[in-house]
Amino acid sequence: MSPTKAGRAPVILLIGTVDTKSDEMAFLRESVEHLGGSALVMDVGVLGRGGFTPDILNSEVAAAAGVTLQQVMDTGDENTAMKLMATGASLIATQWYVEGRFDGLLALGGTMGTDLALDVANALPLGCPKVVLSTIAYSPLIPPDRIPPDLIMRLWAGGLYGLNRLCKAALGQAAGAVVGACQARAAEADPRPVIGMTSLGSSALSYMKKFKPALEVRGYELAVFHTTGMGGRAFEDLARRGYFAAVMDFSLQELVNDLAGSCVSAGSERLLGAGRAGVPQIVAPGATDMVDFAAWTRCPEPFIGRSVHEHNRLIASVCIDPEMRRHVARAIADRLEQATGPTCLLLPMGGVEQWDRPGEPLHDPEGLKAFTDEMGHVVSPQTVFQPVDAHINDEAFAQAALRVFDGWVAAGLVPPGVVDVTEERKAA
Known part of the structure; x- marks a missing residue:
């Protein structure tokens, strides 16, 4: 035993x-x-x-x-x-x-x-x-x-x-x-600070494939949470308890779901845990162009007629209209304004998830423009705001986020990474 x-x-x-x-x-x-x-x-x-x-x-x-x-x-x-x-x-x-x-x-x-x-x-x-x-x-x-x-x-x-x-x-x-x-066997002691990241699978949002090796070489451990309701709730709980050295909250689709009344929700506290706890947070509006619903049910009434992507037999996503995208921008800005720690909002001007690229089912240039225009007007001065001329899944977006992160480490806002993990574990 x-x-x-x-x-x-x-x-x-x-x-x-x-x-x-x-x-x-x-x-x-x-x-x-x-x-x-x-x-x-x-x-x-x-x-x-x-x-x-x-x-x-x-x-x-x-x-x-x-x-x-x-x-x-x-x-x-x-x-x-x-x-x-x-x-x-x-x-x-x-x-x-x-x-x-x-x-x-x-x-x-x-x-x-x-x-x-x-x-x-x-x-x-x-x-x-x-x-x-x-x-x-x-x-x-x-x-x-x-x-x-x-x-x-x-x-x-x-x-x-x-x-x-x-x-x-x-x-x-x-x-x-x-x-x-x-x-159950306890996890091995690991001296590396943990970075919490959110993503929507690896097809709609694939940036974690770039961030994982980049953060590990800097001496950090990356934990990625799937933002399909329970994942966001776990992420918020750990952020609120100060488990993360910093967060890269790049998938805010659960917030949109909550605003739209979707069952795929992490609750009304989404995008508040890290900020209220003073945890440094780099935020991006990944997957904020759509609302999820159970694929085995009908599309929610308010969104009938909008473009739909059926991801599998469990979950489907419907593109929201420009007015709701402006509403989402205001909600993001409001929640970031409540943060007590360092906060940076990166705005990928080229799109917020894979299915909104040209030729994909949720491509909506009008909606993206409504969102980016509104975001530029409503962000609080206390939030560092950086538009990025790239899609959220592009290398340029990842590099922009890492520059912010490295700057915070250099300024002492984020604890330094532990590169030689083996030696640190021996010492522990």
């Missing part, structure tokens, strides 16, 4: 309603122990006591939310009651994880338990193993912005009421998933 922290076996925080699911929670605890881990059980039920005494009582969960358990019950509304318990459970879980009391989360529930579990999982940092065993796993009832980007979810088949062979299989596999995730 691979130890986790301080040579001990994985400790799993189990969350569920012990009052109504005592047998299931007890089986989960036994499953974790059978796999060599140990479990802390948090009871988030409000109907009474279950068949065993949990490690964290439901009264303690309520107290963490600033109320008594009786006050929770007196609300007379199950939705209000569960929101209060979700608040308390999230606060306790966050504090206990910071204190190193557990290594991973496993939550169990139907719609009520899943609703609470998503709040707790979102409160924990990226990288903490999180498994939710739910009767509504992958259901359209769950909005994308409620799903943590690193969540493992499994269907709780046949487990709504009482134990049976199907339920036990689901419980046991969920326990194996979280214990295994906690036992």
Whole structure:
């Protein structure tokens, strides 16, 4: 068994309603122990006591939310009651994880338990193993912005009421998933500063192929995030927590999706995490000329008649009109103005993604001109603004970004890279 922290076996925080699911929670605890881990059980039920005494009582969960358990019950509304318990459970879980009391989360529930579990999982940092065993796993009832980007979810088949062979299989596999995730081999120590970059695959935006070797030779590690919703959320979370030495946020298509109400969204906080944390950011408006939608559905009503690119059977993109492109430019400028750290906006005048080149399905010179004209008028003076006479996938764009980056390193705004990684690792 691979130890986790301080040579001990994985400790799993189990969350569920012990009052109504005592047998299931007890089986989960036994499953974790059978796999060599140990479990802390948090009871988030409000109907009474279950068949065993949990490690964290439901009264303690309520107290963490600033109320008594009786006050929770007196609300007379199950939705209000569960929101209060979700608040308390999230606060306790966050504090206990910071204190190193557990290594991973496993939550169990139907719609009520899943609703609470998503709040707790979102409160924990990226990288903490999180498994939710739910009767509504992958259901359209769950909005994308409620799903943590690193969540493992499994269907709780046949487990709504009482134990049976199907339920036990689901419980046991969920326990194996979280214990295994906690036992997974940790990444090797690497002294190189990490640069966070966003991109939309490698066909629409291919610049990372130029940046990866250029940054590595400078002594940095590059982490590229796929901006299809969850990728942007993970990127924002890590930027906000100061994980990156700097960011190259060159794919802002999730921002456009959010403005248009698309399901392919990273939420309303996109393009704010790094800036608010003071992380140096070089930004470019990659893929801001289109809105994504599920390819197996109809094109969204407001965009019917506009050019469409069907990337595959899952995702398609529709070109937005010039007026919306001006709206996007204003939104970008507004978010960059809120930054507290060094910020540079590079504006590729020749286009913002591969499918907008001449002859490609989303080529729209009128829309590009509307965007670049508006961008030039609305950028705040505190944002360094550099138009680049090139397409975003051209070598000239990459060189322009690297010149800004190198200047920031020389000025001490970005920590220097570590070129001789092998020697640094030996020293560590």
